[in-house]
Amino acid sequence: MSTSAPGLDQALDRMQQAGVSRPAQDTFARHYENLAAGATGLIAEADVEPALPAAHLEEVQVSEDEARKALAATAVITLNGGLGTSMGLAGPKSLLPVRDDLTFLDITVRQVLALRERYDVRLPLTFMDSFSTQEATLEVLGRYPDLEVAGIPLDFLQSQEPKLRADDLTPVTWEADPRLEWCPPGHGDLYPSLLASGMLDRLVEEGFRYAFVSNVDNLGAAADGRVAAWFAASGAGFAAEVCRRTEMDKKGGHLVRRRADGRLVLRDTAQTAEEEMVHFMDGDKHPYVNTNNLWFDLERLRAMLAERDGVMELPLIRNAKTVDPTDKGSTPVVQIESAMGSAVELFDDAASIAVTRDRFVPVKTTNELALLRSDVYAVDDTSFRLRRTVDPAPVVDLDKAHYGMIGDFDERFPAGVPSLVEATRLEVEGDWHFGRDVRVVGSAVLGPEGGTVEDGSTLGSA
Helix, strand or coil: CCCCCHHHHHHHHHHHHCCCCHHHHHHHHHHHHHHHCCCCCCCCHHHEEECCCCEEHHHCCCCHHHHHHHHHCEEEEEEECCCCHHHCCCCCHHHCEEECCEEHHHHHHHHHHHHHHHHCCCCCEEEEECCCCHHHHHHHHCCCCCCCECCECCEEECCCEECEECCCCCECCCCCCHHHHEECCCHHHHHHHHHHHCHHHHHHHCCCCEEEEEECCECCCCCCHHHHHHHHHHCCCEEEEEEECCHHHCCCCEEEEECCCCCEEEECHHHCCHHHHHHHCCCCCCCEEEEEEEEEEHHHHHHHHHHCCCCCCCCCEEEEEECCCCCCCCCEEEEEECCHHHHHHHCCCCEEEECCHHHCCECCCHHHHHHHHCCCEEECCCCCCEEECCCCCCEEEECHHHHCCHHHHHHHCCCCCCEEEEEEEEEECCCEEECCCCEEEEEEEECCCCEEECCCCEECEC
């Protein structure tokens, strides 16, 4: 690909020196050219209309044999590139204990092993790691000697790209910590990384037709045989799982239908103008949220990438940051990103399926972590699937200043999160420390004065 912008040439030089793959470089270059031309990636409300799911999982009826056949042709890919820095973690987020000393990684692995045993299928599991998570992840996976499927490595690496100065779009320099000069390209990097790593070819050559992809921090996203059978029967090249929006995911991305051509499009917060967020968060108008649980046809993906020289034309996400995310006074930068779910618009037969909330249990903040660690959820001893014990789940809103970092969170819940099965809402505004066997009933609000919640206390009222 020919280049002319000095900033792009400099960025590509850095990427080449760092060993970034050619498909990732070409994808970055395409996005850079769009960014330099003034593209914002914004999707206007006037250009789209609400999109309803093509099917509802609760209505899907499949036999055990149909589920087995579909899972036999499926590979599981789990995104595992994050360090969880927004929650104060120094290592991979997937190694954070969430239930009974089991981490996200432990539960994900055990879910796959249980599915293999139940259906007698190979069901390979591979992780898209980053340079920051690979070593620690593979060390933990060494505890599961039966996990690797012959011919399919346990992981492959996502790529990296330079952060760009916001003023002139040249690669930023940050001598205080040169590692902060780089960023991941968003999970839309899945596709060029599958290609460049050879993982896509391996999966197809080993006889796998479908891929199920999800985030490691969503433990509801097991490779469900019903969804697999529905997707196989649909004949679609790509499908996204969506679920009903709740108060805790008002800002969640959602699928819409583009008026110009009728195609499904993924719209995220970063693709929405500030003045249009009121429409974006309107749960009556856009009642379904994207779960980032995706299914796609591996053979069709490989053909698409071959036709496009390894570049997936995914919509640009222009993410404005500072080079040091913990220092708002550091150099303003732009991160070029894309979302893997946005590939939905490249398939003319793409579909969506509405799933139940138990398939969407994301942990992006300590609010969700509190729910997951509480008695609102249980983990099955055999399948290791999450089961919600109450419906709907209560809303948890913890003071970010005192609970936003995992160290602060654990310090304030030394005996564990309170019982929330009888709660509708727990809102904590100040610096409160919780004792043992605390119970929340109905709605409870703790004020900014802070203090101690004594052992055995009951908060709130029905």
